[in-house]
Amino acid sequence: MGTLKQRLREKEAYWRERGCYVEHLECRETDPIRYEIFHSRLLSTLQASRETAKSISASPMVKEVGELCFALYTPEGDSVCLSTGIMVHVHTMSRCIKWMIENDYEDDPTIGIREGDFFANNDCFIGGVHVADIMDITPIFWEGELVGWVGGVTHVLEVGGVDPGSMPSSAITRFHEGITLCAQKVAEKDVLRRDYEIMIERCTRAPHFWLLDERARMAGCCLIRESVKDIICEFGIDYYRKATCELIEESRRTFLENVKQRLFPGTYRTAWFIDLNYKNKNMPAIADKDNFVFSPLTMTVDRNGKITLDYEGATPWGYHFGNCSPAAMDGGLFVTLTQFLAYDGKVNDGAWMACEMKLPFGSALNPDTIFAGVSAAWALLQPAMGAVFRLLSRGLYAKGYREEILCGAPVTPAVETGGVNQYGKPFGTLISELVACGSGARGILDGIDTAYALWNPEADMGNAEFWELIIPQVFIGRRITPDSGGFGKYRGGSGFESTWLVFHSDNVLMANLGFSSVYPCPGIMGGYPSPSSYVHFARGTDVEQRIAAREPLPHWEGPDPENPLMARLIRARELKTGADALLFATPFSSFDLFSHFYTGAGGYGDPLNRDPGRVLRDLENGHTTARAAREVYGVVVDPAGRSCLEDETRALREEKRRERLRKAIPVSEFKTRERQRILEGRLDEAVKEAYKASFRLSPSFRSEFLRFWNLPDHFSF
Amino acid sequence: MAEGYPKETIRDLIEGKLPWATVKEIMSSRKDPDRFATVVQIEQERVPWSEKILLPLAEHLYVVEKHGAKIVKAFCGHEFGDYRENWKEKALVYVRDTREKMNEIFPGPRACDPGKMHLREFICPGCGELLEVEAVPPGFPLIFDFVPDLD
Numbered sequence: 001m002g003t004l005k006q007r008l009r010e011k012e013a014y015w016r017e018r019g020c021y022v023e024h025l026e027c028r029e030t031d032p033i034r035y036e037i038f039h040s041r042l043l044s045t046l047q048a049s050r051e052t053a054k055s056i057s058a059s060p061m062v063k064e065v066g067e068l069c070f071a072l073y074t075p076e077g078d079s080v081c082l083s084t085g086i087m088v089h090v091h092t093m094s095r096c097i098k099w100m101i102e103n104d105y106e107d108d109p110t111i112g113i114r115e116g117d118f119f120a121n122n123d124c125f126i127g128g129v130h131v132a133d134i135m136d137i138t139p140i141f142w143e144g145e146l147v148g149w150v151g152g153v154t155h156v157l158e159v160g161g162v163d164p165g166s167m168p169s170s171a172i173t174r175f176h177e178g179i180t181l182c183a184q185k186v187a188e189k190d191v192l193r194r195d196y197e198i199m200i201e202r203c204t205r206a207p208h209f210w211l212l213d214e215r216a217r218m219a220g221c222c223l224i225r226e227s228v229k230d231i232i233c234e235f236g237i238d239y240y241r242k243a244t245c246e247l248i249e250e251s252r253r254t255f256l257e258n259v260k261q262r263l264f265p266g267t268y269r270t271a272w273f274i275d276l277n278y279k280n281k282n283m284p285a286i287a288d289k290d291n292f293v294f295s296p297l298t299m300t301v302d303r304n305g306k307i308t309l310d311y312e313g314a315t316p317w318g319y320h321f322g323n324c325s326p327a328a329m330d331g332g333l334f335v336t337l338t339q340f341l342a343y344d345g346k347v348n349d350g351a352w353m354a355c356e357m358k359l360p361f362g363s364a365l366n367p368d369t370i371f372a373g374v375s376a377a378w379a380l381l382q383p384a385m386g387a388v389f390r391l392l393s394r395g396l397y398a399k400g401y402r403e404e405i406l407c408g409a410p411v412t413p414a415v416e417t418g419g420v421n422q423y424g425k426p427f428g429t430l431i432s433e434l435v436a437c438g439s440g441a442r443g444i445l446d447g448i449d450t451a452y453a454l455w456n457p458e459a460d461m462g463n464a465e466f467w468e469l470i471i472p473q474v475f476i477g478r479r480i481t482p483d484s485g486g487f488g489k490y491r492g493g494s495g496f497e498s499t500w501l502v503f504h505s506d507n508v509l510m511a512n513l514g515f516s517s518v519y520p521c522p523g524i525m526g527g528y529p530s531p532s533s534y535v536h537f538a539r540g541t542d543v544e545q546r547i548a549a550r551e552p553l554p555h556w557e558g559p560d561p562e563n564p565l566m567a568r569l570i571r572a573r574e575l576k577t578g579a580d581a582l583l584f585a586t587p588f589s590s591f592d593l594f595s596h597f598y599t600g601a602g603g604y605g606d607p608l609n610r611d612p613g614r615v616l617r618d619l620e621n622g623h624t625t626a627r628a629a630r631e632v633y634g635v636v637v638d639p640a641g642r643s644c645l646e647d648e649t650r651a652l653r654e655e656k657r658r659e660r661l662r663k664a665i666p667v668s669e670f671k672t673r674e675r676q677r678i679l680e681g682r683l684d685e686a687v688k689e690a691y692k693a694s695f696r697l698s699p700s701f702r703s704e705f706l707r708f709w710n711l712p713d714h715f716s717f
Numbered sequence: 718m719a720e721g722y723p724k725e726t727i728r729d730l731i732e733g734k735l736p737w738a739t740v741k742e743i744m745s746s747r748k749d750p751d752r753f754a755t756v757v758q759i760e761q762e763r764v765p766w767s768e769k770i771l772l773p774l775a776e777h778l779y780v781v782e783k784h785g786a787k788i789v790k791a792f793c794g795h796e797f798g799d800y801r802e803n804w805k806e807k808a809l810v811y812v813r814d815t816r817e818k819m820n821e822i823f824p825g826p827r828a829c830d831p832g833k834m835h836l837r838e839f840i841c842p843g844c845g846e847l848l849e850v851e852a853v854p855p856g857f858p859l860i861f862d863f864v865p866d867l868d
Contacts, residue, residue, distance in 0.1 A: 261748055264772060266865040273854060275833055292833065292854065303866070394863050398772050400756030402731050403744050444733045444740065487822070489776070490733070517830040519852040525776040526847040528836075531827035562825030578826030605776045606847040611733075632822060657845030664809035664840045667859070678856050684832035687854045708858035 001145060004075060004101045004113075011076045021078070021249040021350065027242050028250060038235055038243050039346060042081040045227035046070050050083040053220035059157050059209045060470065061166075061432050062216060064462030067155035070220050072228065072244075073097055075146050079349040080244045086133070086153060087338055088331040088455040091352055093135050093151035095327040096127030100137075100183050111185060115141045118187035118218055120196075122159075123180050124325040125370040129332075129455075130377045131159050131177045132166035132430065134210075136186070136217040140225050142237055148244070150224045152217040157429040157470075160204035161375065163585040164418020164428025169511040170584045171375040172287045172319040178375075179203055186214070190222060205418055205428035251342065251350025256305035258341045259354075262404065263307075263395030268299040270390055271313075272383035274411070275517035275686070276320045277582050287319040292690035293364050295384065296701065299391040309333070309388060310358040313701030315694045317367035321513070322379035326359055326366050332385040333357055335455055340392050340404065362697055376513050382411040382454055383520045386601065389440060390524050397443060397525075405443030407524040408486075408602040409454040410495065412437045413514030413533045413581050415596065422472040422504035429471060431498075433478075436461030438485045438493025438600025441527055446614070447485055447493030447601060449623070461496075472505035473594075477555035481597040482618075482625045487632045488527030488603020489610050494623050495530075497557055497597035499566075501543065506589040510537075512596055514581025527603030528632075533581035535596040536566045540573025543591040557595065559625060566593060608634050608653050612644040675709045681717060688717040721751040728759050766794055772865055777846050778804065780865060787867060795843025803861040808848060809840040814855070 001007065015021070028035045050070050054063055061067045069085035077097030082090045100119060105111045118138045122131045135153040139146050161168030161178030171177045179199070186196040192214065200214075201207040232240045276291040295314035301307055317323040324332075334352045342351035359366035364380055386409040393405040418428030436459050439452035453459040464475040477499035485492025502508050512535050519529035536557070546553060546569075554565035567577045570593065581596070588594065615635040618624040629635045634656045636648035681688065695702035695716075706715055722730075722743070729735045730743065749755075753772075760779065761770050768781040774789060780800045781790045789797040789804040797804035813819050813836040819828035822836075829852075837851040837859075851860055 258748075261750065264865050266863060266867075268863050269861050271853065271857065271860060273834060273852075275830075294854070301866075394775070397776075398774065398863070398865060400727075400731070400752040400773070401748060403740055444730060444735075445737075483827075516826070517833040518854075519829050519834060519836075522852045523850055526849060528822060528850050529852045531823045532829045534826040560824070561827055608847065609776075627824070660811060660838075660840045660845045660847070661809065661842070664811040664838070667806050667808055667810050667839075670810050670812060670837075671859075674856065683856050684830075684854070687833055687856065690854070691856065705858060709856075 004106045004146065005104065008076045008098065008101050021252060021353065022245045025246045025250060027239065027246050035243060035246070038231070039081070039247060041231050042072060045224055046072060046081055046083040049220040049223040050085060052223060053152065053216040056212065056216035056219050057154065058212045060462050060466045061157055061430070062154050062213060064460065064466050065432050065435050066456065066458050066460055067432065068153060068216070070150065070152045070224060072224065073149040073151060074244055075148055077101065077149065078248055080247050081348055084458045086155065086456045088129060088335040089133060089135060089153040091334040091349065092127040092129060092327045092331040093137060093153065094127070094349060095330065096121045096135060096183055097137060097149050097151070099126045113139050113146065114188070115139065116187070116189040117185055118221070119183050120181045120186040121183045123182040124328055124374045124377065126183055127327045128325070129328040129381065130167060130374050131161070131180060132156060134181065134213065134217070136214070136221055138221045138225060140228055142229065142232055147232070147237065147240065148228065150221045150228070152220045154213045154217055155432065156213050157209045158204050158206035158418070163416060163511060164205050164509055165416030165511070166430040167321065167376045167414060167416060167513065169321060169376070169416055169513055170283065171321050172284065172373045174371045174373065177373065187218060190218070192218065205426040247346045248348055248350040251346040251348045252354050254345050255337070255342050255351040255354045259301060259305035259307060262341065262399055262401050263301045263392065264398035265301045265303050268301070268391040268394055269296065270387045271296045272387045272520070273518050274322065274379060274383055274515055274520050276322055276379070277517060277580060278320060281584055290686040291318050291320050292686040293318070293322065293380065294690060294694070295363070295365065297387045297391070299388065301395060306354065306356070308356045308358070311363065311365055311384070312358065312360060313694050313698045314360050314363035314365050315690050316362055316697055317364045317372045319373065321373050321376040323364050323367050323372040323374050324377045324380040324384070325374055328374065328377045328381055329357060329359055329365055329384065332381045333388070336385045336388050339406065339457055360697055376414065378455070379513065382409055385409060385454055386411065386521060390522070393443065393524060402443035405604065406440050407527065407604050408440035408521050410437035410439065410452065410530065410599050410601040411515065411520035412598050413512055413596055416511040416513070416585070417471060417473065417508060419509045420505050420507040421470070427471065431467060431471070433461040433467070433498065434598050435459045436496070437598045438495045440521070440601035441486065441488050441490040441492050441523065441604035443604060444490070446490050449494045450480060450496045452493055472503055472508055473500040474503050475499070476501045476553055477595070479556050480622050481557070482622055483628050484530060484597055485600025486521065486523040486528045486530045486603030487607040487628065488523050489605025489607065491603045492521070492523065492530050492600040495598040495600045497595060499555060499593065499595040502588045502590055502592045504590060508588040509585040510588050510594050511585045512581055512583040514596070516581045521599065521601040523602030524604055526606035528607065529602050530599045533596065533599060534578045535581055535583055535594065536564050536577045536579070537595065538566055538570050538572035538575045538593040539588060541591050541593060542571045543593065554593070554595070557597070566595060607632050608656060612649050616644050678709055678711065692717050721749040721755065724755055724759060727752070727755045731756060731759065764792055766790070771867060774863065775848070777841060777848060780867065791841050791843055791846070793841060793844035793846070795841055800867070801864060803859060805839050805849065805859050809842050811838040811840060812836070813838065
């Protein structure tokens, strides 16, 4: 059969020459029932092993939130079949396997690939999204020959970085992010190496969670490996080899057919933007600046079903936590496809192979150094893939499949905490209830409320009580945040807010990774974006006295974000409300308070077209406020809040449309005014810097910019 | 469902009137191959004008054939011109570029920094419908959302 590297080269050459994974689907055509049984056997073993692994981990991230996934690969590293969970990693693990093959792990006498070996990786430039996601990969041998790989991944709570938690907020390069495992052999003959365990025990703040996660991944992989051997026994090795390749090819063909059926061919465009405001936040000089990061995105859908995504114009990578490796972009695309066009039948790398993605080298989406900080790569990946959601939604709309529209993904804030816990031990974690945000609106109904994450189609926020077991904070509030999804005929799904009381520890750090300066989740076709983020916190409070006096506490923000309950009820040494959502690790003590909300995503359609009955239901269920009902939706509700007043609503909506026509100006007039502003350089400094940086990397985006605004060739900011 | 749903079912579906259980069933079934033709037919019956719809472009907007040309036309009848040119150029726009204007939609801290991002609300000149909301930094070129391949 040749070496793994030779087989990989042969596979690549075959793909280049024939444009498919295999030409004939013999197993499928000869005996489709047997073929489907074969697939079901693989699928069920992956899913069952995932559930078993979940029970081995002790981490709420895995047990409660379900942040794990397993996949089966060909010898060349292409995914054949996968479990549910954080599917974003199905393709990142594929990258890692290919990397090991390319780097001669098989022949290197100091490494080698043998039965029972486990390779752990969280190096995102080998294959991964951010260091928090640790993958284990083990080979499957049959009669001495490597016939496949199994990979398992979990999001660990703590990675030993510059700040506690799994996404160190002030990590500006790889060197701040914590332990990086570069496809490292951590187990032999199914036994974990003790020296590896020692490293984890001595270099992370919550080693027991890491090491139990490690056992969960290994156990899942072992179960799958042994089950696959049973399947080979039953079906024969030749059948196994052929059928696994056919599953990939079938997925590729199905995907192309789905695209042809469901998307209108053409050119689709959008752009995404985020702010990473680091200025005056005690960062090293090289990072002491406000970053504005963006990328245009062009998607072309051709008549053969091929999708090409081009991020030409993306801004360069920078010294912040939010760069993204190409592997992460691959993973993001994979999990996006599983939610739109490749969610049924055979879900594997075939769909991914049918697409092409162009990532400008040197950009934040494809840094020209492996040292770029990626600890919160999702900060980019969410808007970059949310943009794909919006473009696919336009294609689905044009073809009439409006029930499949999902106009964007939430770009959620994240809370990291650590320090000394209630048991007097070091701790650190991402509080990953952020998995349960609101989705973008759909084309015929509202977005999903408090149950959506881009990276894990099986989103679950986890029980508050489980989190309280491991952190010295108690949830004194967790509830839906009104108006947290984008307004629209169909609104974005609602997010929710959590309020924590620090308890039994005077040594706690809390950080929030969010965006205050922009709306990172736009709507489409008249729908608004979801709101910007912020935090409320109080340090040195009178909460202990209030509890003793049985006085009320701020369990939620209250109806008015400008005057939150925390400000109205609490006296504190330091009280910050509506504060910048990018908060680096800040010390908190017992009886201090911290609160923020997880966003929803964009809305769909003109809000004035929203069914007034839906607005009333939203009022009753806490999804919207009386202010938004009247001002944004133009709905007049009776004083008791029990019914909509139809005539008054119709009149208010007509008046709002007339008002729009009175206040709006022709676009040509806006362009003249905006052009002058550009010529005079009257733009925010971070925005100007971003344009300049984008132009340096992309002469074509610069040309487009100059052409659009009719600016002279010599123009520069 | 391989052959297609009754037109009434699709009409109810795209108007958001189908119960969730039915929507879910449609989502979980094989897609009806005649959907495009059915939706175009439904839209053609809804619009108050007679030009042939080539495709629904977005809520309230269609690409239609008129005197041999392919143009973007609104539900209300307003015409934006050749579909290969960005219809936004012929629209009205309201730009939310101050805190005060932002606060009408997003109160207090929920509003973005208008220096870093503004909202461009594209309004149909014919009827005041909100057609699109761009959330972009000042200076960003208008986004040409979609050019269908009609040739």
